[in-house]
Amino acid sequence: MESPRVIVDVQDGIATVTMNRPDKLNGLDFAMFDALVAAARQIRRDRSVRAVILQGAGRGFCAGLDFASVMTQRGRMMRSFFKWGVKKTNLYQEACWCWRELPVPVIAVVHGICYGGGMQIALAADMRIVAPDADCSIMEAKWGLVPDMSGSVTLRELIPMDLAMRLTMTGERFSGVQAQAWGLMSEVSETPLQRAEALAREIATRSPDSVAYTKALFQRSWTAGVRRAFRIESALQLRLMMGRNHREAVAANRQKRAPKFSARTVG
Structure with missing residues (x-):
């Protein structure tokens, strides 16, 4: 029996999502695309989840598209x-963007x-925690293509246009250390999984509603004008102040005890 392409393991409110095709360096075939989207949907439904760790099994995170497999199903x-119906993403884009749209933080x-x-x-x-010797590339140029799985949006969020163009046009390879120096990665760690787990545990101690609304706040306001950004932060704050998890945070601080938060109310 073939192993599942993606494994989801939820422990103590932290979902570890593992791309599980190590013999192909977790190359993306249609089964992997479908499994990534399904995993994100599963996590969205589970309101006990406070944070997600996204990783690849075996020797690498993901080698990109498995052309040999995908090209057999033209x-x-x-x-x-x-894009079907009102969706803004196609399957390739959704396999990436589904993590951005989860109401919990996702740490790669x-x-x-x-x-x-x-x-x-x-x-x-x-967030992205990277090993210093990771071997990274925006490699679509090797195949005469462009990054079309949400890369046009995520690259512009992190690096200047001239650097994004250079890396995309050349397909050059670079280390995890260089990726972090450019801003593509959040942190470098010799033990990236352990660092991600520690960060996820720290986030999980906070109100799941405030964490969810923090993600929404910055996603909605980061490129918005000042007036719209102020409206967004006020609206989200008012919702939080009316919620039980805010009341629990206040009570726990006053009583100098650890808070006991309810499951997140944000879907």
Whole structure:
């Protein structure tokens, strides 16, 4: 029996999502695309989840698109470019963007190879912890393509246009240390999984509603004008102040005890 492409393990409010195709360096075939989207949906439904760790099994995070597999299904390959109904993403984009749209923080753990579509999955996470010797590339140029799995949005959020163009046009490879220096990665760690777990545990001690609204606040206001940004922060704050988890945070601080938060109310 074939192993699942993606494994979701939830422990103490932290969901560890593992791309599980180590023999192919977690290359993206249609089964992997479908499994990534399904994993994000599963986590969204589970309101006990406080944070997500996204990683790859084996020797690398993700080697990008498995052309040998995908090109054997040309009909599905073309259909997967379409956006159905009111969706803003096609299948390729949704495999990345689904992590951005979760109401919990997603921390990518990047080690070994992180190429092409794998890089775009990592960039769509809210934070990225990278091993210093990780081997990274926006590699679509090697195949005569452009990054089309949400990379046009996530790259502009993190680095200047001239650097994004250079890395995309050349497909050059760079280390985790260099990726962090440019701003593509959040932190460098010799033990990126352990660092991600520690960060997730720290986040999980806070109100799940305030964490969810913090993610929403910055996503909605980061490029908004001042007036709109102020409206967004006020609206989110008012919702939080009317919630039980805010009341619990206040009570716990006054009583000098650890808070006992309810499951998040944000879907």
